[in-house]
Amino acid sequence: MNVGIKDVARVAAVSPATVSRVLAGRPVDPDMRDRVMAAVHETGYRPNLAARRLRSRHTNTIGLIVADIRNPFFTAVSRTVEAIAYDRGLRVIFCNTDEDAAKEAMYLQLMQEERVTGVILAPTREGADRIAHVESDFPIVLIDRAAPNASCDSVVIDNAAMAAKLVVHLHRLGHRRIAGLFGTDTVTGRERCDGYGRAMEECGIPGQVVPVPHEREQAQRVITALLEDASRRPSALVVSNSVMLQSVLRVADALELEIPRDLALTSFDNEPWMEFVGGGLSVIEQPVEEIGRAAVTMLMDRLDHADCVTRRVVLAGRFIARGSGGRGAEA
Amino acid sequence: MNVGIKDVARVAAVSPATVSRVLAGRPVDPDMRDRVMAAVHETGYRPNLAARRLRSRHTNTIGLIVADIRNPFFTAVSRTVEAIAYDRGLRVIFCNTDEDAAKEAMYLQLMQEERVTGVILAPTREGADRIAHVESDFPIVLIDRAAPNASCDSVVIDNAAMAAKLVVHLHRLGHRRIAGLFGTDTVTGRERCDGYGRAMEECGIPGQVVPVPHEREQAQRVITALLEDASRRPSALVVSNSVMLQSVLRVADALELEIPRDLALTSFDNEPWMEFVGGGLSVIEQPVEEIGRAAVTMLMDRLDHADCVTRRVVLAGRFIARGSGGRGAEA
DNA sequence: CCTAGTAGGGAAAACGTTCTCTGTGGTTTT
DNA sequence: AAAACCACAGAGAACGTTTTCCCTACTAGG
Numbered sequence: 134m135n136v137g138i139k140d141v142a143r144v145a146a147v148s149p150a151t152v153s154r155v156l157a158g159r160p161v162d163p164d165m166r167d168r169v170m171a172a173v174h175e176t177g178y179r180p181n182l183a184a185r186r187l188r189s190r191h192t193n194t195i196g197l198i199v200a201d202i203r204n205p206f207f208t209a210v211s212r213t214v215e216a217i218a219y220d221r222g223l224r225v226i227f228c229n230t231d232e233d234a235a236k237e238a239m240y241l242q243l244m245q246e247e248r249v250t251g252v253i254l255a256p257t258r259e260g261a262d263r264i265a266h267v268e269s270d271f272p273i274v275l276i277d278r279a280a281p282n283a284s285c286d287s288v289v290i291d292n293a294a295m296a297a298k299l300v301v302h303l304h305r306l307g308h309r310r311i312a313g314l315f316g317t318d319t320v321t322g323r324e325r326c327d328g329y330g331r332a333m334e335e336c337g338i339p340g341q342v343v344p345v346p347h348e349r350e351q352a353q354r355v356i357t358a359l360l361e362d363a364s365r366r367p368s369a370l371v372v373s374n375s376v377m378l379q380s381v382l383r384v385a386d387a388l389e390l391e392i393p394r395d396l397a398l399t400s401f402d403n404e405p406w407m408e409f410v411g412g413g414l415s416v417i418e419q420p421v422e423e424i425g426r427a428a429v430t431m432l433m434d435r436l437d438h439a440d441c442v443t444r445r446v447v448l449a450g451r452f453i454a455r456g457s458g459g460r461g462a463e464a
Numbered sequence: 465m466n467v468g469i470k471d472v473a474r475v476a477a478v479s480p481a482t483v484s485r486v487l488a489g490r491p492v493d494p495d496m497r498d499r500v501m502a503a504v505h506e507t508g509y510r511p512n513l514a515a516r517r518l519r520s521r522h523t524n525t526i527g528l529i530v531a532d533i534r535n536p537f538f539t540a541v542s543r544t545v546e547a548i549a550y551d552r553g554l555r556v557i558f559c560n561t562d563e564d565a566a567k568e569a570m571y572l573q574l575m576q577e578e579r580v581t582g583v584i585l586a587p588t589r590e591g592a593d594r595i596a597h598v599e600s601d602f603p604i605v606l607i608d609r610a611a612p613n614a615s616c617d618s619v620v621i622d623n624a625a626m627a628a629k630l631v632v633h634l635h636r637l638g639h640r641r642i643a644g645l646f647g648t649d650t651v652t653g654r655e656r657c658d659g660y661g662r663a664m665e666e667c668g669i670p671g672q673v674v675p676v677p678h679e680r681e682q683a684q685r686v687i688t689a690l691l692e693d694a695s696r697r698p699s700a701l702v703v704s705n706s707v708m709l710q711s712v713l714r715v716a717d718a719l720e721l722e723i724p725r726d727l728a729l730t731s732f733d734n735e736p737w738m739e740f741v742g743g744g745l746s747v748i749e750q751p752v753e754e755i756g757r758a759a760v761t762m763l764m765d766r767l768d769h770a771d772c773v774t775r776r777v778v779l780a781g782r783f784i785a786r787g788s789g790g791r792g793a794e795a
Numbered sequence: 796c797c798t799a800g801t802a803g804g805g806a807a808a809a810c811g812t813t814c815t816c817t818g819t820g821g822t823t824t825t
Numbered sequence: 826a827a828a829a830c831c832a833c834a835g836a837g838a839a840c841g842t843t844t845t846c847c848c849t850a851c852t853a854g855g
Contacts, residue, residue, distance in 0.1 A: 184811035515841035
C-alpha cells in the first residue's frame with residue numbers, strides 16, 4: 134500500500150485539503166506549510182498523477198507525434214520539444230508513426246483518451262489531409278508538414294524557396310541537367326518539388342522530377358534506374374532529405390560514381406557526417422531548435438487564446454555551400 | 465462537457481458496469497454487447513484513461529529513459545521499444561536525460577508519480593551506481609549501460625570482447641600504435657576501455673587510453689591534442705561510438721589527415737553514412753532491434769515473476785570490416 | 796418438482812486527488 | 826463598539842472509471 138495525501142495529512146495533523154494547497158503552492162500558514170513539508174519527506178509521499186489529472190481536469194501533457202524518428206531532423210526537433218516541455222512542467226507522450234496513416238490515426242485517438250492538453254504533429258500526407266477537416270478536443274500544431282490550407286497552427290520552413298536556392302546554386306555552377314528527388318507521401322516533398330519546378334523554369338531548363346518512395350529498398354531501385362545509364366544521367370541532384378540522401382549515396386557507391394565529379398549532390402538537412410562525404414555536401418540546414426521552440430510556444434499560446442485565428446510560422450533554412458556542387462559540364 | 469461511461473449506459477439502457485465489462489471484453493450477453501457498441505459509436509465515447517488508471521491501479525505504461533537521443537543507437541533502440549510496447553497495448557513515456565544525472569533522477573521520480581508498470585533505462589554513470597542501491601516501486605531493465613553488479617535486469621552487448629575485436633583487427637593489419645577513445649561518464653565506455661586494454665596487452669603493445677568528454681567542443685579539443693603532433697600521432701584509433709566518431713572525423717578533416725592513409729579508424733555503431741567515409745569505416749554493429757525487444761520482453765517477464773533472480777542478457781555485436789583499417793606502418 | 800449451483804447484470808463503493816462551500820478568527824471600517 | 830470583510834482551514838463532494846457485492850434468473854441434478 135502506497136502512502137497517499139491522507140497519510141501525509143494525518144502525520145502533519147492537518148486536513149488533506151491543506152496538504153494539497155501546500156503542494157500546489159497556494160497561500161498557507163508558514164507553520165502548517167513546514168509541518169506538511171516535513172510530513173511529505175518523512176512519509177516519502179509521491180502524488181498520484183492519475184488521480185490529480187482526473188480531479189483537476191487538466192493533464193499537463195502534450196502529445197508529440199512524428200512520422201519517422203530515424204530521420205535526424207525529427208530526432209532533433211523532438212529533443213528540443215521534450216526539453217522545453219519538461220522545463221515548463223509538461224509531460225510529453227512521444228509517438229512514432231513510421232509514415233503509417235493508420236498508426237497516426239490510432240495515436241491521435243490515444244491522445245483523445247489521454248485528454249492531452251495539446252498535440253504537436255508531423256503528419257503523413259493522408260494525415261495532413263484528414264486533419265484539415267477534423268475538429269478535435271485539443272489544439273494541434275503541425276510541424277514540418279502542413280498543407281497551407283490546414284485548419285491548425287503550423288510551423289514550417291519555406292520549402293519552395295529553399296529548394297529553389299539549391300537549384301540556383303547548381304545552375305550557377307553550370308549544371309543544366311538537374312534532377313529533383315522528392316518524397317511521394319508528404320506535403321513537404323510536394324512543396325520542395327514545386328519550388329524546384331519553378332526554379333528550373335526560371336532558369337530556363339527542363340526539370341526532371343523523380344518521386345521516391347519512403348521505403349528504402351524501393352527508393353534505391355528508383356534511384357538506380359535514374360543513375361545507371363551514363364548517357365541519360367543528370368549531372369546534379371536536389372535531394373529532399375537526409376534519409377533519401379543516404380540511399381542516393383549507396384547507389385552512387387554501387388555504380389562507382391564519384392561525387393562531385395560524376396554527380397553533383399545537394400540536399401536538405403545538415404548532419405555532421407555530411408562534411409566528410411563527397412568533399413563536403415552543400416545543403417539546406419533546417420533550424421531544428423527554432424522549430425521545436427516555436428511549436429511549443431505556439432501550442433501554449435493557443436491554449437490561452439483558443440479562438441485566435443490559425444497562424445503559420447514560416448522559418449528560413451540556411452544554405453551551406455560546401456564542395457559537392459562541383460562544376461557542371463557546360464561551365 | 466465530454467461524454468462519459470454513464471452517458472453510454474443511458475443510451476444503451478444498461479448499467480455503467482455493463483459498459484465497462486463490454487469494453488474490457490468480459491462475458492456479456494450478445495444483445496447487450498451490441499447495444500453497448502452501438503451506443504459507443506453513436507456517442508463517440510472515448511474512455512478517460514486517467515480515471516481508468518486511478519481505479520484499476522494499473523497504468524499499462526512503461527517509461528523509457530535514454531541518455532542521448534541524438535545518438536542513433538538510442539534512437540534505433542527507442543523506435544523498437546516503442547513499436548513493441550504499443551503492439552502490446554502499453555503506453556510509453558519517453559525521456560531524454562542528455563547525460564545529466566540530475567535530470568535522470570527527476571525523471572525516475574516522475575515515473576514513480578506516474579505509477580508506471582516498469583522502466584527501461586540507459587543510465588548515466590552516476591545513475592548506474594545509484595540504481596544499484598536504490599529499491600524502486602517498479603521493475604527497471606537497464607540497457608546498454610549496466611554495471612555487472614547491478615540489482616536490476618539488464619540487456620547489454622559484450623563491450624569488452626567487441627573492443628578487443630577491433631584491436632585485434634587493427635593489430636593484424638600491422639598497426640602498433642593504437643589509441644583508444646572512450647567516454648568518461650559511462651559504464652559502457654569503461655567496459656570497452658577494459659577490453660581494449662586487455663587486448664592491447666595480449667598483443668604485446670602498449671595501450672594509449674584517451675578519455676573523451678561527452679560535450680562536443682571539449683571532445684574535439686582532446687582529440688586535436690591527440691592527433692595534431694604528427695610525430696606522436698597513433699596510426700590507428702578505436703572509437704567508442706558514432707557521436708565521438710564524428711568529432712574525430714571533424715578534427716581529422718581540420719588537420720587534413722586522410723583516412724585511412726594517415727589514420728586508421730574503427731568504431732562502435734553502424735550507420736548508413738559510414739559506408740562512404742574514409743573508404744568505408746570498419747565498425748562493430750550493435751543489434752539494436754534485439755536489444756529493444758529483449759528489454760521489453762524482460763520487463764514483461766519480470767512483472768510476472770517479481771521475485772526471480774536478476775538476469776543479464778549479453779548480446780554479441782557484429783564486426784563489419786570495410787576499408788578504414790588501412791595498413792599499419794610496420795605491415 | 797425442488798434445491799443447489801452458476802452466470803451475468805445492477806447498485807454502490809472505491810481509487811487519490813482537487814475543488815467548492817462553509818465556518819471561524821482576526822482585522823479594518825464606519 | 827458594531828458591522829463588514831478577509832484570509833485561510835476543514836468537511837465533504839466530485840472527477841470517471843472499475844470492482845465488489847448482491848440479487849435474479851436460469852440450468853442441472855437428485
